[in-house]
Amino acid sequence: MKKPRLKIGIYGGKFDPIHTGHLICAEWTRERFGLDKVLFVTSANPPHKQSGVLDAALRHEMVEACVEPNCYFEACDIEMKREGPSYMLDTVKELMKQYGEDVEFYLLISAEYLDPANPWRIDKWHGADELLSLCQLLVFPRDRAGLKKIKAWARAIPQARIQALTCPTPAISSSMIREMVRKGESIWYMVTTEVWHKIRDRRHYLAPGAPLPDRYYERCTATKPQKDRAMTKTPEFDRFAAKRAAMIDEFYSRMFALGGFIGATDTYKRTMWHAVPDLALAPSTYHLTMRKGLPEEGAGDQLIMAGHEAMLAQWFYRPLKRADIELARDWFLNQSSVRAFPTALWDHILASQVGEDIYLPIDIWGFPGGQTFLKGVPNLLFGGPGGGISYLEPAMCRYFAPIIQATKARLVKEATDRDAEFGLRAAVNEQANLVLLLARYVGGRGRLTSNDTAEFMWPHLFKSIGTIGHEMMCANQTFDKPLGQAEREMMDRFVSAMGSASLLCDLVDATTVGLENALSVIKGHPETQRVGVRVDSGNIEEQCVLYFQRMKAAGIEPRTIVFEDEVNPETIRRVYGFFEQQTGIEPTMLFPGAGGYWWRLVHRDTVSAAFKRSSTNGHPNVKFSNTPGKESLGGDLRVYGQDDLMVVADASEKIDGEALYVKLVHQGRIVYHEDFDQQADRGDATWGKYKKFVLSPLVQEWQERFQAMRAAEVAEAQKRLSSSGRRRRSSTGSRRKKAS
Structure with missing residues (x-):
C-alpha cells in the first residue's frame, strides 16, 4: 500500500508582528484540509514592502515564540538564509528539495492577493505561473471579502488551483497593532503573551527614544493576586533552569568583545580606514580560511566547523551602543598615540539607524556546525562595508580553536x-x-x-x-x-x-x-x-x-x-x-x-587561519604571497558539494550541487540557531565525505588572470632590476678604470 503524501502548508508573511488573526486562520485551514504541518515563513526581504519594516531577525524571533506551543506549527527561517528579495517561488523550490518528493505543498494566503485591484495580486508575483503549478492555494477571507467574492476572483486566475474557505477572521492587522503600541493602547488578545513580551522587552514599534507609556506598562504587566505561598511550591528544576539560563547568558555576554567597545586587537584597522574613507565604505567581502590541516594521523586535511555560538557572540551577541561608539571616536581622535578613527565609516553606520542600539550592517555566510570541510576551502564569508568587516578579523580568526577541537x-x-x-x-x-x-x-x-x-x-x-x-x-x-x-x-x-x-x-x-x-x-x-x-x-x-x-x-x-x-x-x-x-x-x-x-596544537598557526579581503565594489581581490599556499581567492565566495568534491564558487554563479553555506548573521543579528545534536549529526554524516576541492570556472578564471598579471609584472620588474644592476656594475668599472 502506497504511503500517503505528507501535506504541508506554507504561510509566508512579514509578520510585523504576527498576531492571533494569523494563528486562527492557519489553524482553521490546517484542520479543514488535514495539513500535517504549517510552516510560518518569515519574509526576510519582502519585494513589495520595504520601508519601515522591523528587522527580519526580530520578526522571526516573535514568530518562533508564538508558534512554539502548537506542535503542528513550525517557524521557518529559510528566507533569512537567502540573499536578495524573498520570492515565494524560490522558497517553495528550496522546501521541495529539502522535504523530497513525497510531500504536497499548499500555499496559505489571504483573499487580498486574489483581488484584481491589488497590484500585488498573486498572478503578478515573481515566477507566478511556475509557483501556481507547484502549489495549491488555500485562501481565507480578509476584510469584507467573503466566500462568494473570493470564488469570483479565483475564476480570473484559471491557471491556479484555488480552494476558498470560511473561517473567523478577527478585524486585526499588524499595522493596527503597531499603531496601538505607539499610542500606548492595550494589545492584549491581539497577540499572544509570548509576542507581547517580545514587543515590550525589545521596545518594538516605539519611536526612537520614546518612553513606554506608564499606563500601557502597568496595564500589561499587572499580575493576579498570588495564592498562599504554602499552597504553591516551585519545583526544584525551575530554580535550576533559571540559574542555568542566567549562566549561559553570562557565558556568551563575556564573549561579547570588551562590552561592545569598538577598539580592535589590531590598531591598523582604524588607521587604514581613517586614511581611505571611501574604501572603508565600499561594499566588500572577506573570507576566513584554514590553510592547513591538523598534522595528525587520520585527519587527511579534513576539518570540522564548530564554535558559531561563542565566536559570533564576540561581535553580535548584543547590539553596540551609540554612546560607546562616540566615546571611542573621542578617544582615538584626541587621546590615542595614533590619532586616527574611521569617522566616515562609523558616521554612515550611525546615520543609517535610529536609537541607542547599533547593529553592524554585516552579513555572514558559512558552513553550519558539524560540517566537514577541507583545508584551503573558505569556511566563512563576510559581506558589508569593508572597514566594518575589517574590525572583525581578530575575533573571527579565533574560530581556529573550536575547529581544531572539533x-x-x-x-x-x-x-x-x-x-x-x-x-x-x-x-x-x-x-x-x-x-x-x-x-x-x-x-x-x-x-x-x-x-x-x-x-x-x-x-x-x-x-x-x-x-x-x-x-x-x-x-x-x-x-x-x-x-x-x-x-x-x-x-x-x-x-x-x-x-x-x-x-x-x-x-x-x-x-x-x-x-x-x-x-x-x-x-x-x-x-x-x-x-x-x-x-x-x-x-x-x-x-x-x-x-x-x-x-x-x-x-x-x-x-x-x-x-x-x-x-x-x-x-x-x-x-x-x-x-x-x-x-x-x-x-x-x-x-x-x-x-x-x-590543548595540544590549539593555536592559530596549527591551521594557519587567514582572514582575507576577497572583493570590493563587486570586483574580485586576491592577496599573493612569496610563500606557496598563502595566496587567497577572489570573489563573493560560496561552497557547494558535488559527491566527494567541494566546489568554491562566486555567489553569482549557478552551481549544480548542494549549497553548503548557510546564513549565520543577517545585518548584524545572529540568525543561525541549531542545537548541538544537530551539529554533531552533521559531523557524523560528513566526515570522510569530501576528498578534494576545485574552483568554479569563474573563480578559476579570475585566479588565472591575476596570476598572469602577476607573472608579467614580476618578469618586467626582474628585467628592470637586472638591467639596472648591469648599468651600476658598468659604471663602477668605468670609475675604477679611470681612477687607476
Missing part, C-alpha cells in the same frame, strides 16, 4: 567510541574551557567530562565523572604508617562512601603496591561491580594487560581500566592493539581518558 574530537571518536575529558582545565580561562568542550561535542559527541559547570549548563550534552585522586590518598600519609597502608585505607574509604571508583594505583608504585591494594579493595567490596582501576603513568599498555590478567587470576570479573597518560588517538590504537595481541580478546574494558591532548 576535529580532534572526531579523531578520538574514530579511534574509540568511548572516552572522557580530563584535561581542559589547562585552558587559559573557564570561558575557553567551555567553548572547547562544546566544540568537542560537535566533533565527536564526547559526553563524559570532569567539568561540573559544563554539566550544569548543558545537562543534555554532558555527564560529569569523578573519582579518587592523589591528593586524597596523600592526605592520609604519615611517618607512622606504611605508604601502602595509607593508600589502601583511602581507596577503601572512598569506595565505601561512593560505591564506585576508578582506583588510582601509582601513589607508591602501580605495578606492585598499588596493584595489590586495588585487587584487595575490589575483592573487599563484592556489593558493587562499579570499582575499576586507573592507569596514569609508566608503561600504559603493559599495565593495562597486567591489571586485566591479575584480576582474572584473582577470580574478579573484568572491570573498567581507565588509561590516561598522554592519551591521543594514536595512543588509543596502540594500547588497544597491544592488549588484543597479548590477551587475544577485544579490549572492551579499556577506557581512554584524554587530558593534555585537548
Whole structure:
C-alpha cells in the first residue's frame, strides 16, 4: 500500500508582528484540509514592502515564540538564509528539495492577493505561473471579502488551483497593532503573551527614544493576586533552569568583545580606514580560511566547523551602543598615540539607524556546525562595508580553536567510541574551557567530562565523572604508617562512601603496591561491580594487560581500566592493539581518558587561519604571497558539494550541487540557531565525505588572470632590476678604470 503524501502548508508573511488573526486562520485551514504541518515563513526581504519594516531577525524571533506551543506549527527561517528579495517561488523550490518528493505543498494566503485591484495580486508575483503549478492555494477571507467574492476572483486566475474557505477572521492587522503600541493602547488578545513580551522587552514599534507609556506598562504587566505561598511550591528544576539560563547568558555576554567597545586587537584597522574613507565604505567581502590541516594521523586535511555560538557572540551577541561608539571616536581622535578613527565609516553606520542600539550592517555566510570541510576551502564569508568587516578579523580568526577541537574530537571518536575529558582545565580561562568542550561535542559527541559547570549548563550534552585522586590518598600519609597502608585505607574509604571508583594505583608504585591494594579493595567490596582501576603513568599498555590478567587470576570479573597518560588517538590504537595481541580478546574494558591532548596544537598557526579581503565594489581581490599556499581567492565566495568534491564558487554563479553555506548573521543579528545534536549529526554524516576541492570556472578564471598579471609584472620588474644592476656594475668599472 502506497504511503500517503505528507501535506504541508506554507504561510509566508512579514509578520510585523504576527498576531492571533494569523494563528486562527492557519489553524482553521490546517484542520479543514488535514495539513500535517504549517510552516510560518518569515519574509526576510519582502519585494513589495520595504520601508519601515522591523528587522527580519526580530520578526522571526516573535514568530518562533508564538508558534512554539502548537506542535503542528513550525517557524521557518529559510528566507533569512537567502540573499536578495524573498520570492515565494524560490522558497517553495528550496522546501521541495529539502522535504523530497513525497510531500504536497499548499500555499496559505489571504483573499487580498486574489483581488484584481491589488497590484500585488498573486498572478503578478515573481515566477507566478511556475509557483501556481507547484502549489495549491488555500485562501481565507480578509476584510469584507467573503466566500462568494473570493470564488469570483479565483475564476480570473484559471491557471491556479484555488480552494476558498470560511473561517473567523478577527478585524486585526499588524499595522493596527503597531499603531496601538505607539499610542500606548492595550494589545492584549491581539497577540499572544509570548509576542507581547517580545514587543515590550525589545521596545518594538516605539519611536526612537520614546518612553513606554506608564499606563500601557502597568496595564500589561499587572499580575493576579498570588495564592498562599504554602499552597504553591516551585519545583526544584525551575530554580535550576533559571540559574542555568542566567549562566549561559553570562557565558556568551563575556564573549561579547570588551562590552561592545569598538577598539580592535589590531590598531591598523582604524588607521587604514581613517586614511581611505571611501574604501572603508565600499561594499566588500572577506573570507576566513584554514590553510592547513591538523598534522595528525587520520585527519587527511579534513576539518570540522564548530564554535558559531561563542565566536559570533564576540561581535553580535548584543547590539553596540551609540554612546560607546562616540566615546571611542573621542578617544582615538584626541587621546590615542595614533590619532586616527574611521569617522566616515562609523558616521554612515550611525546615520543609517535610529536609537541607542547599533547593529553592524554585516552579513555572514558559512558552513553550519558539524560540517566537514577541507583545508584551503573558505569556511566563512563576510559581506558589508569593508572597514566594518575589517574590525572583525581578530575575533573571527579565533574560530581556529573550536575547529581544531572539533576535529580532534572526531579523531578520538574514530579511534574509540568511548572516552572522557580530563584535561581542559589547562585552558587559559573557564570561558575557553567551555567553548572547547562544546566544540568537542560537535566533533565527536564526547559526553563524559570532569567539568561540573559544563554539566550544569548543558545537562543534555554532558555527564560529569569523578573519582579518587592523589591528593586524597596523600592526605592520609604519615611517618607512622606504611605508604601502602595509607593508600589502601583511602581507596577503601572512598569506595565505601561512593560505591564506585576508578582506583588510582601509582601513589607508591602501580605495578606492585598499588596493584595489590586495588585487587584487595575490589575483592573487599563484592556489593558493587562499579570499582575499576586507573592507569596514569609508566608503561600504559603493559599495565593495562597486567591489571586485566591479575584480576582474572584473582577470580574478579573484568572491570573498567581507565588509561590516561598522554592519551591521543594514536595512543588509543596502540594500547588497544597491544592488549588484543597479548590477551587475544577485544579490549572492551579499556577506557581512554584524554587530558593534555585537548590543548595540544590549539593555536592559530596549527591551521594557519587567514582572514582575507576577497572583493570590493563587486570586483574580485586576491592577496599573493612569496610563500606557496598563502595566496587567497577572489570573489563573493560560496561552497557547494558535488559527491566527494567541494566546489568554491562566486555567489553569482549557478552551481549544480548542494549549497553548503548557510546564513549565520543577517545585518548584524545572529540568525543561525541549531542545537548541538544537530551539529554533531552533521559531523557524523560528513566526515570522510569530501576528498578534494576545485574552483568554479569563474573563480578559476579570475585566479588565472591575476596570476598572469602577476607573472608579467614580476618578469618586467626582474628585467628592470637586472638591467639596472648591469648599468651600476658598468659604471663602477668605468670609475675604477679611470681612477687607476
